[in-house]
Amino acid sequence: MAVTLTLTAVACGDDEAPNPNPPREQTETSTSGLSTGFKEVCATCHGEEGRGKGRYPSIPGNKDESAFIAIVRSGRGDMPATDASRISDAELRSDYAWLTTKRR
Numbered sequence: 698m699a700v701t702l703t704l705t706a707v708a709c710g711d712d713e714a715p716n717p718n719p720p721r722e723q724t725e726t727s728t729s730g731l732s733t734g735f736k737e738v739c740a741t742c743h744g745e746e747g748r749g750k751g752r753y754p755s756i757p758g759n760k761d762e763s764a765f766i767a768i769v770r771s772g773r774g775d776m777p778a779t780d781a782s783r784i785s786d787a788e789l790r791s792d793y794a795w796l797t798t799k800r801r
């Protein structure tokens with residue numbers, strides 16, 4: 698009976714299905730001050746503090762905040778485009794600020 702009521706309640710809800718990958722808006726930070734999203738998405742290639750490693754450049758380089766976010770979203774060269782379900786704009790703005798002011 699509970700299953701039937703649950704299914705009925707779900708079926709009678711909004712016609713829009715929920716987004717299975719909503720944009721991340723959290724800005725959890727790791728011990729370095731960079732977001733958890735940075736650690737999960739960017740650090741593999743750009744290093745734990747974005748200093749670059751191997752053929753991957755130090756970030757954000759000479760990019761302003763909007764260019765930095767645009768490159769993350771659209772990708773460049775070997776770097777794939779990354780959408781907000783993996784790292785939010787809020788995380789990118791926070792990471793940009795840390796990379797340009799706090800990184801030693």
